[in-house]
Amino acid sequence: MPRPPMHTLDAVAALRQTVRDWKRQGLTVGLVPTMGALHEGHLSLARAALAQADRVIVSIFVNPTQFDNPSDLATYPRTWDDDRRLLADAGVHVLYAPTVAEMYPAGFATHVSVAGVSAGLCGAHRPGHFDGVATVVCKLFLQSQADMAFFGEKDFQQIHVVRRMATDLDIPIRLVACPTLREADGLAMSSRNRRLAGPERDQARRLPETLRDAARRIAVGDSVAAVLAQARERLVAGGFAEIDYLELRADADLASLAHYDGRPARLLAAARLGTVRLIDNMSVPTKA
């Protein structure tokens, strides 16, 4: 049977009406929030949503309030025509792409700020970033009334922030964390990768390589401090100009770990190659 065409909506009212109709039919709704410039990682989230929900909404909204740096916002890749085609081909039911004025109408004055898990890591290096994320994701959850929402583990701290926000605000939605998709050389898929210029693209693979090796050494009992210091040196030698952070944190609550005690943990890092800031994380393997 031919698939029904994907609908593109840009207004909250139209989205609510569509979701109301679906819910009246007893259908479940999955949401995949994105900022566009879609890649295979986003499509894997859409596919996970299509496997678990009867109807799937993918939102594309380059959210100005989560950019701490105006030039990052200005140069954020925008690939609207390709994005639309990819989502339609994937079988997504609704592409929701509100304008900035629809999301933040004149007089908008409310912000969601999540304490605790927003501190440190990206929160320490991108002031206001997680307030912007929590605010827009809260709005997307309320606008879509989705039953479940799908996020990639590459943004591991973001998942913690969003989960805390939804729990604290009693938003009835199930969060599904999906594994990071990687390029053939191990680089985590990211919309920002297309801004890597010339040799930077090749240097970028050193981030996952370094994290993977460091995670293996921590798993076999090497000193966390020594492993992190050597990993930093390796990244700098590999061309990374600035390392915002490289830390070992507990999976469950992002607690900072000076020593590895066997509980599920991962290394998280953010580092810059030229003007491009890359983030990644790697679990400490439980069987080394």
Ligand code: PAF
């Ligand atoms: O991960 C992202 O692309 C964004 O932070 C999100 C969740 C779509 C909110 O703008």
